[in-house]
Amino acid sequence: MIDKSIVKSLVEEWLDDKEYFLVDVEISKDNKIVVEIDHADGVWIEDCVELSRYIEDRLNRDEEDYELEVGSAGLGQPFKVPQQYINFVGKEVEVLDGDGKKMKGILKSVDGNDFVVTVKEKVKEEGKKRPELKDVDKTFQMDKVKYTKYLISFK
Numbered sequence: 726m727i728d729k730s731i732v733k734s735l736v737e738e739w740l741d742d743k744e745y746f747l748v749d750v751e752i753s754k755d756n757k758i759v760v761e762i763d764h765a766d767g768v769w770i771e772d773c774v775e776l777s778r779y780i781e782d783r784l785n786r787d788e789e790d791y792e793l794e795v796g797s798a799g800l801g802q803p804f805k806v807p808q809q810y811i812n813f814v815g816k817e818v819e820v821l822d823g824d825g826k827k828m829k830g831i832l833k834s835v836d837g838n839d840f841v842v843t844v845k846e847k848v849k850e851e852g853k854k855r856p857e858l859k860d861v862d863k864t865f866q867m868d869k870v871k872y873t874k875y876l877i878s879f880k
Contacts (some may be wrong), residue, residue, distance in 0.1 A: 727756055727791055732780065735758055739779045745772065746808045748798040755793040761798045761805075765812045768797030803872035810835045810867065813875050818842060820863075821871040828863065829876060838867050 740747060740762070762768060762776065767773040767815050777795040784791065792879055810832065816830045820842055830844035842863050847856035867873070 726754065727752055727758065727784065727789055731784075732758055735780050735783050736762070736776065743772075746817065748805050748809065756789060758791055758793045760793070760795045762795070763798045763809060763812070773797070776855045801874060801877050803874045804867075807835065807838075807867065808872065809864050810840050810873065815856055816879060817876040819876050820865060822865065823869050823871065825871070830863070832873075833862060840865055840867065840873070 729752050732752065733747070736747050736750065745762045745764045745768070748763050749759075750761075751759045753759075760776065760780070762773070773795045777793055780793060780795070796815055798805065798809065804813075813832050814835060816832055817829065820828050822828070828842065828844050830842040833841040834842045835841075836866075841862050842858050843862050845858050846861045848859040848861065849856040861864075865873075
């Protein structure tokens with residue numbers, strides 16, 4: 726089986742002088758290699774082809790055969806790395822917290838492992854009969870949520 730760390734280091738070499746970042750590398754038991762990259766402005770197919778050729782030129786198919794797929798992290802898929810959170814600040818996201826509660830809101834900020842999402846919640850203020858819908862900031866930790874993903878809007 727092809728060593729994941731070798732593939733990751735090849736991807737990191739290619740990414741070195743570029744604004745792309747590595748999202749994930751997966752290698753199945755039958756040597757299917759899937760590399761996901763991302764960029765703040767989206768991923769160009771030409772760059773995926775270039776990275777694919779870069780990896781293929783450095784892995785020896787005579788030693789071990791493999792299938793290689795290079796692509797972008799899917800829009801609407803759960804975030805896997807902190808840079809994805811940073812790229813979507815100001816956008817609407819969905820968070821499934823550790824307790825299984827789903828929330829939708831605007832990704833407000835990212836600080837290390839923590840991120841803040843502004844959600845609409847009914848809040849009962851003193852002296853008012855009914856709760857009102859207000860913006861409330863909720864802080865989460867990336868490693869404590871089940872997922873966070875960008876909500877695609879066609880409005």
